[in-house]
Every structure is written in C-alpha cells, then in structure tokens.
Amino acid sequence: MQKNDFTEFSEMLDAIWSLKGPVPTASQKAMFFRVLAEYPLNEVRAGLDAHVKDPIRGKFLPMPADVIAQIKGIVSEDGRPGAEEAWAMAVRARDEAVTIVWTAEMSEAMGVCQPLVQAGDDVGARMAFKEAYTRLVAQARESRIPPEWVVSLGHDAAGRDSVLLPHVQAGRLSADVLSVPQIGLGQVLALPAPADATPKNLALRAQALQRLAELRDEIAAQHDIGFSNDAERERLQALKAEAQRRVDEYAKEAA
Template sequence: MNTSEMNDAQVAGLASAIIATAEAMGQEMNPGTAAIMAEDLCAYQVPVVRAALKACRLEVKGRLSMADILQRVQSSDGRPGKDEAWAIAMTTNDEFETVVLTDEIQLALAAAKPVLDAGDKVGARMAFISAYERLIAQARDDAKPVNWHVSVGFDANRRTAAITKAVQMQRIPQERGRLYLADLSVAPVTDDGRALAGLITGDVVRPTPAVREKLQAVKASMLEMRAATAERKDEMRIEAANELADRRALLLKQVEDLESGRASHG
C-alpha cells in the first residue's frame, strides 16, 4: 500500500461505483463481490479508479472483471510503454544528452547492456523489453508510483530543454523542475561570475582581486588550448573520454542503488 490508500468511506463508495458500473454493462453484481474488488483497489487513488471504471463502461464488451479495471488503473500510472521506454533508453548513448527516465528503464537498460555492448541491437531490445515488462509488472503489483529522475548530460542547453519538457509532460513536478534548473543553471549571479562570463561574451565587469588571478589562469589555459600541439589535443581527448567514463560509472552506481533498494523491500 502507499500514501494514496483509501479510507473506509471511500472504499464503500467505490464498491457502490463498481456495482453501478456492472449494472450499466448489463450485469448484476453481489455487494460482497464489489466490496472485495474495492478492497483490492484501495491502494490506488480514487480519481484513477473511477476513471478506470468509466473506461470499462465505454470499452469493455461483456462482463466487468477485476482484470479489466486493473489494466486501466495501472496503465494510467505514467510509465511509458515498452517502445517509448526503449527509445528513451537509447538516448542515454549520447553523453551530451540529458535524459529523464524511470527506475524501470534504467534497470532494464542495465540488464540489456551486455548484449548491446556486443553489437546486437535487436537482441538488446528484446532483452530490454523482457526486463522492462517484468519490472513494471512487479512495480504495479506493489502499487509503487512511477519515479522519474534526471541523468545529466554535458550539453547545458539540452539539459534545460529536457527538464522543461519533462515538467510539461508532468513527469517531474514543477517545483522539482525549478530546483533542477537552478542547480544546472550556467547564468552567473555575481560580479565575479559575470567577469568570468565576460571572457566569452566580451562584456567588461571588473572582478574582485581574489578572482583576477583566476581570470588570468583561465585566459592562459584558453591560449594553451588554441596553441595546443597534436599530442596535447590527443591528451585533451583522453581527458574528455575519462569524463565520459566517470559519468557511465555514476549511472551504473545509480543502477546498483536501485537494485539494492528493491532487494531490501523484497
């Protein structure tokens, strides 16, 4: 059960709604049966269950069943379908892309990664979908709400776009999205920050003495990069590759934390 668990009055009201739905579908239902079904559905939010009952009235041909209701309740939990989940998982290959993904997508991708690394994309997709469907089935059986989180890429502009889109799609709450954007913001807010940005923009802002020395170091570093030999450029590429490896290690650590969390609740 979770924090959306219904109270007794809501369960009783839901049982009445189940009976009414069954009657609207040309079926008589025993009040005791409806009460049992309502108890089984009490872990979900009332509006979600009522919406599922309405969908059953409009879509189901024949008798109302618990499976019909659950299918519609669970599909409204915000978890993407298998094809969308695979597409999201594949965007993590671009280290510059910021990706907003669910726990189940990250865990399923970890399960498929050995096949993907071997170059078998078709087999990797099959392994991913198999793991993903198993993971979301388990999560739904446990009435676990969907959890979207951000895997930050290196491109600052893409970070803002990805998080803004996730907020618009209601995958991340607005307040949480604002916090992400604030943490990832590259806009300087101090005179010292504006002085550093002036190296790029050309805007002149006088830095404090403490920062002036850092500015000189930054300028020297930029000059070094422009005049870098081929050997130095190779070194810089290696450094960039190491940064990407660090990010992959962080993603794997997140997967391990998720799996250990699932094991502790198992």
C-alpha cells in the same frame, strides 16, 4: 479492502445496480467483495465509477471482471512510457555526453541489456530491454509505486536544457533543474534586437515600447486619482484593453 470496508462497498454496489433494477443479494455482494478484496477501496470505487462512465460496458451491470479491468486501466495510465518509447529514450544513455531523463524501471532495464549494448547487438539489447522493462513496470504497478523521473546529466552542458525543458513542461521535473530560468514577456521585450534587424524595425519597436509605457503610466495615474464619472471608468477600460492588445501582439511575435 478490509472487512470494515464491506458496508461502504455494499452501498456503492447497491447504488450502481439500482440503476438497472434490483440490488444484488447478500451472497452476490459477498462474492463480489471476496474477488475484489485484493484492491484498496478507493481503487474499487474508481473502477466502479469508470465502469458507469464507460460508453460500452456501462450499458450493463458490472461484474467483478469489469471492475478489475477498469482498475488495471486506471493504474496503467500512470505516465510511464510504453516499452518502445522507453527504449528510444534509454538507448541515448550510450552516449555519455547526452543528458537523459528516465524512470527507475528504464535505468534498471538498461542495466540488464548493457552487456548486449557493449557487444554491439542492438537487436538483442532492444529485446532484452523491452522484456525487462515490461516486467519491472508490471511489478511497480502491482505494488502501486508511482513513476519517479530522474535526470542523468551528460558531459554536454550546453545541450542539457533542450532535453530537460520538455519534461519540465510535462510536469515530470521541477523547473529548478534548468540551468537557464524561463523568462517572461517583459524580459522578452527587453532582449536586444536580432542581428538582422533593420533601422526601421528598431524604430517601430522603440515607438511601440514607448506607447506601452505611456499606457501603463496613464492607467497607474487613474488608479491614484480615482474615477470621477462613468466616462473616466470607460476610458480606463479602453486603455487597459489597448495595452493588453499590444502586449498580446508582442507575445505572438516573441513566440
């Protein structure tokens, strides 16, 4: 925080302390500000808010140590995996055919332990990786550097999307990295039948698709001619509900 943040900081502290009793004195505020000065005002605000919401600590007035603990807890929830999970993800880089997704800290830590990996010392490599990774993550968090997820493509092109898709779904990567675009329900319904489909199933599927098309056309026609009365409006709503029910059924089957 900067000196010009003191007034806003003081108001925040007064607001919290007033929940329990008298506001802090000028000297108490000055001490608070001095201890927390290394943190940006927005992080201090978030730390104070988190303290108030804490079901255990929030029962008591916040001390500087409480605010610092809350700030560190917030910063640590940045999406970076723990050391064990990071090792499990990074160790797959030994196979050049495999596609992996990792952070800069994971990549650098893997470089540190690479000589041990090449020597076949998996235990030593894991320990060296975890030590380096923990240190690098702590430094990045201290500098408030957000995690950056990058892709290292392996030689096996067929297996890439199965690795990338979970990271796309988690919001770590853009869908642009996928070689096969994700398809919607309409495309699922248009896919060819599986090899073990029976004639009866194919006939039922064709009938259902035809009925869905008829419902769609009826709804479109109603939009074109407008509503003549409440009965027509209710009929259209019923048609919409029926169409949605059919679509939902096929969505479940496709899943």
